[in-house]
Amino acid sequence: MILYFIRHGQTHYNLENRIQGCCDIPLNETGRRQAEEVGQLLRDRHITWDMIYASPLDRAQTTCEIATGVPRSRYVIDPRLREIEVGALAHTSMLSQDPVTVAFTKHPDQYVPGEGAESYRQMIDRVGDFLNDLRRERPAEKILIACHRGPIQSVIMNLDPTIPLRDFRRIAIPNASCLEVELGDDGQYRVTNLYKNDNNTLNDEKLFF
Numbered sequence: 001m002i003l004y005f006i007r008h009g010q011t012h013y014n015l016e017n018r019i020q021g022c023c024d025i026p027l028n029e030t031g032r033r034q035a036e037e038v039g040q041l042l043r044d045r046h047i048t049w050d051m052i053y054a055s056p057l058d059r060a061q062t063t064c065e066i067a068t069g070v071p072r073s074r075y076v077i078d079p080r081l082r083e084i085e086v087g088a089l090a091h092t093s094m095l096s097q098d099p100v101t102v103a104f105t106k107h108p109d110q111y112v113p114g115e116g117a118e119s120y121r122q123m124i125d126r127v128g129d130f131l132n133d134l135r136r137e138r139p140a141e142k143i144l145i146a147c148h149r150g151p152i153q154s155v156i157m158n159l160d161p162t163i164p165l166r167d168f169r170r171i172a173i174p175n176a177s178c179l180e181v182e183l184g185d186d187g188q189y190r191v192t193n194l195y196k197n198d199n200n201t202l203n204d205e206k207l208f209f
Helices: 029-044 058-068 099-106 120-137 149-159 165-170
Strands: 002-007 051-054 142-147 178-183 189-198 201-203
Touching: 002 058, 002 149, 029 058, 029 178, 051 058, 058 142, 120 149, 120 165, 149 165, 149 178, 149 189
Parallel strands: 002 142, 051 142
Antiparallel strands: 002 178, 178 189, 189 201
């Protein structure tokens, strides 16, 4: 099995350094262009898939529609692929010096979620459940997965449990990048590539930090 995790294109909240969480913020013009570039990458790399999974949020589904030409009505929507639930932190500037915001943005191991929010560990665990289900149910398929930075970072945390939680937000997953993960014959997932969009140039950088 090969998994292709695509992070959505840019939104105004990304541009303004605002916390989105599960707010349904649409792509901006740059984000739509980035989605087109991911689509070109898929074509250039001859990447194909048997099915598409997606986050419930519009920005992920729109990115996937632009990139693949496949309408969202054909996606498997899985709530475990949503961005982290942030509760009252939604819409907040990531540059805020409020202690809770600072913990959320800079010290994931110290962040204590408020009402309606979830911890980083809870997100990591739900993404881990998703990976385990795919391993059991679809071991021979190629799957395209449209989601968010947090879930893709969570994939890497699940694949490499030696990464400390304090480093979670240092894992670099730019907008409209594509993480390739392969299930080996030993039943273990491995990251095999990160197709990265940097100043509109896609490349094969494998460094996450």
